[in-house]
Amino acid sequence: MKQGFLSILPLAAGAALYGFAFGVLAAQIGFPWWGVALMSGVVHAGSSQIVAVEQFGSHGFVLGAVLAGAALNLRYLGIIASLSEVLRDVPLRVKLLAIHITGDENWALTMARRAHDPTIGAAFLIGSGLTMISVWVISTSAGALIGGAIPDLEGYGLGFAFTAAFIAMARAMWRGRRTVLPWAVTFVVTLGLVQAGMGAAYAIVLGSLVGVFTAQMRRARREETA
Amino acid sequence: MSSAEWLLIGLLAVASYGVRLAGLIGGRAIAANPRLKPFLDDLPGCLMVGLVASSLAGEPIVTWLAALVALAVAITSNNVVVTMAAGLAAIIVGHQLPFF
Known part of the structure; x- marks a missing residue:
């Protein structure tokens, strides 16, 4: 110990x-x-x-x-x-x-x-x-x-120190090129939802889920064509 | 502390320990589940990106530029504290510039 x-x-x-x-x-x-x-x-x-x-x-x-x-x-x-x-x-x-x-x-x-x-x-x-x-x-x-x-x-x-901390924590979670699409989708969807007036926490969770499902769908399509 | 602050700490503690306990009891099955595994792998990164997006929504251009500085520092240093310091410095300097 x-x-x-x-x-x-x-x-x-x-x-x-x-x-x-x-x-x-x-x-x-x-x-x-x-x-x-x-x-x-x-x-x-x-x-x-x-x-x-x-x-x-x-x-x-x-x-x-x-x-x-x-x-x-x-x-x-x-x-x-x-x-x-x-x-x-x-x-x-x-x-x-x-x-x-x-x-x-x-x-x-x-x-x-x-x-x-x-x-x-x-x-x-x-x-x-x-x-x-x-x-x-x-x-x-x-x-x-x-x-x-x-x-x-x-x-x-x-x-803004919080924003910078989130950017750094995201950086640590970067997993190469396969990360690009889900992250881009999450960013755009969350931004759009917040601008449209949705509560930030819900927009973040919803935007992230859309990003994750985009990645899942792409993976499924690749497996089909493979 | 206000009752909302007590509630926040209490609920967050329950949620946090609940996830750990679920990991102890059923974690193997959950982590090895082929449907759930990619979901659990992708979710944390997406949440972080969503947090960045929500904190930049509706912000002036100077905040977006400071975020770009923080991103550049995060990519090169991969260190949370260094990125926070650089981001803060960027936004403070940005606010002093006459054209912002």
Whole structure:
């Protein structure tokens, strides 16, 4: 467990910077530092939190914000499913804790190490996960403490920091040329729906579904012609 | 905190843990399902692009140009914090320019 605790530190440093920035933004929207700490502790999903807080801040609508944030979290179905071997021999209560403290970074590190060293397992996952969730809670609440103490930054275009974060997160999800069509369709449809007056969170989910189905249809057509 | 903020945190926590729990219980079957797998692979990227589109909708040209700067930095650096810093710098500089 100690090995996992220490090995994740470089990745945790990156998450801390991102968490700090998220904390500043959340405080500017009106969340107290302890509310941010609570959210980071019980939700523990970086991109999902940033999306939900941004949607809530700009539209003030809870269900739409949760829908957008939760949809983004669906990738954890696959992430947690891939851990079934790692978690096979641990008791249920440890499993229930391990799935909560598993994030992108410590999952990826555990799987990468395990590929070379089969002794890497649940203890490593949990050690690195404990580091990640602690760093996430501390960095986001520290950001919120600072963000609550400084004047309104919205006038300086602070909201755009969210847009830039989304652009960077999309970049990390780029999967080569097959991504072009679904992303282009999603962009145009979402933009059109928002311009037409639809609530942003619904427009995002609907636009994304149209993009995903475009990709599915193209794949199906290719299989037919092949 | 307002009741809406409490509700947001509570619902998001339930949704987040619910997805993880579903992954633990039925994840293998869901992740290996040939109909669902491509859907789950494509959805996160599309959602991110949708978020970018919705935050640019109705914005002035300076915001779109700053987004292009952020995109260029994201492509080269592939780093969230560096992209946020560059995007913020671009929009602040953009607002100072006389023609925007």
